[in-house]
Amino acid sequence: MSTHDVAVAGVGMHPWGKWGRNFVEYGVHAARAALADAGVAWPDVDLIVGGETVRNGYGGYVAGATFAQALGWNGAKVATSYAACATGAQALDTARARILAGLSEVALVVGADTTPKGFLAPNAGERWDDPDWLRFRLLGMTNPAYFALYARRRMDLYGATVEDFAQVKVKNARHGLANPHARYRKEVSVADVLSSAVVSDPLHLLDICATSDGAAAVVLTSTEYAKRHGLSTGGRGPVRINAISTVTPTFPQTVIDMPLLSTDATTAVAAPERTFKESIGQAAYDEAGIDPADVSVAEVYDLSTALELDWIEDLQLCGRGDAEALLRAGETTIGGRIPVNPSGGLACFGEAVPAQALAQVCEITWQLRGQATGRQVEGARVGITANQGLFGHGSSVILSV
Incomplete structure (x- = not known):
């Protein structure tokens, strides 16, 4: 067990769909499911982190406080995170950091969304730097x-x-x-x-995936808390988060400014060794101290079917340009060498932006516990998630049991 591991004590979701109700209702449902799964009472939670949802008014912008109020004020610290489609993972990382710093023992992370019909577009207003x-x-x-x-x-x-x-x-x-x-x-x-x-x-x-209403929640605890309270998975201890990557891209020029667009080669720097999406996965592997060959199951961000193939390679689950061969051989399906999106992915869920990175963690947790009835990846011990937050940034989470 690494010194930077935290325990996943509980996970919960609200079913995805187009329900037409307030995002808070979905979030509370998922939160209560996660607390029940963990066997943790709401008054014992000392930190709540909400995933911001920009389409749902002021309550969405201050989602951490919104969910804290809806669940009942209990004196917990509160935080809110936003990173576009990587929001849930950034919120999870905020909770993990406070646990590892000794400032929290039991954290509840919640993401929920109510989406409009059609594709997602930027909010109203002119933003020339976006x-x-x-x-x-x-x-x-x-x-x-x-x-x-x-x-x-x-x-x-x-x-x-x-x-x-x-x-x-x-x-x-x-x-x-x-x-x-x-x-x-x-x-x-x-x-x-x-x-x-x-x-x-x-x-x-x-x-192409749809837009959906939905919610997901995760209860994180310190490994010491998990041990004291007997949290375990089949006698192997609780599912643990070993790494969360929220890295930004590396570009030769990090500030786009017209005077810098010069043909003078003396100002050039080396090109990045990896693409942005490759770097997201590699940073997670480096932190967890594992290799791609150790991964049993992956949940990746299939906004489109073609993007799933890109992610398989970005996470180094196969060589560059080899994803089609892996797919055609049935190796990415349940029962294959490296099952990808056993949950059904966004193809079956659609986008509920602040919730989807958390939903991936929920699925991997169920897989590692052996609780993914009807879609179980047998013998799963290590799982990885990945998504891209466009101008927010991307994220990858590694879990093990």
């Missing part, structure tokens, strides 16, 4: 168009086909059939995917 706002305003680059560029890149570089992308959806839809929290629980075929409407070539409607 790259996400600029790509919408100046380029008309909605998220599906952004995903399509990634997909076209895979086709050009590695020979990926639209049938490969469709097969990712087929796999994840099959995985999600047994997940009671999934929004979509229906098998699809490659033909179903390819006959759905083209949204942004080469991606079809069933290649």
Whole structure:
């Protein structure tokens, strides 16, 4: 056990869907489920960290305090985190840091969202220093168009086909059939995917995740607290978080300023050794002290089917350009060498932004405990999660038992 491990005492979720209710209701449901799973009473929680949801008014901006109030003021410290789609992992890291610093023993982390119909767009107002706002305003680059560029890149570089992308959806839809929290629980075929409407070539409607309402929550404790209270998984001790990576990209120029855009080669610095998404996974491996070969199961951010293939390589679960071969051989399905998205992924859930990184941790926890009924990865001992928060940043979490 590492000195920077913390214990996952409990996890809980509110089912994903389009329920049309306030995000607080979803968050409270997930929080109470996580507390019950942990066997921890709400008054024993000494820190609550909320994942901010920018679409849900002032209560969403101060989500930590919002959830603390909804659960009942108990004197706990409070914090709120935001990092776009990596929000849940950043909130988890905030809780972990305070536990490791000795400032907390029992922390509750909650993320919940109520989303509008259609694709997610930046909030109203002009923000000329926000790259996400600029790509919408100046380029008309909605998220599906952004995903399509990634997909076209895979086709050009590695020979990926639209049938490969469709097969990712087929796999994840099959995985999600047994997940009671999934929004979509229906098998699809490659033909179903390819006959759905083209949204942004080469991606079809069933290649792209929906937006959803939903919530997830995690109870973290110090390993000492877990030991004192007898938390265990099949006699092997509790699930532990070994690493959380929230690194930012490394670029030759970190400030984009017109006078710096020079052709003078003397000012150049070496290119990054890894891409941003590769760095996210590598930072987690380095902190946990493990190699990609140690990973039993992965939950990755499948905003589109093609992006799942990218993530498999970014996490070094196979070589660059080899993800299609792994998929075609059935190695990323349950029963294969490295099952990816046994939960069903965003293909079956959709996006509930502050909750989805936490939902990944919930799934890995259930997998490592052997509690993922109907979708269990047998013998799972180490799991990794990954997602990208666009201009927030990305995240990766490693858990083990």
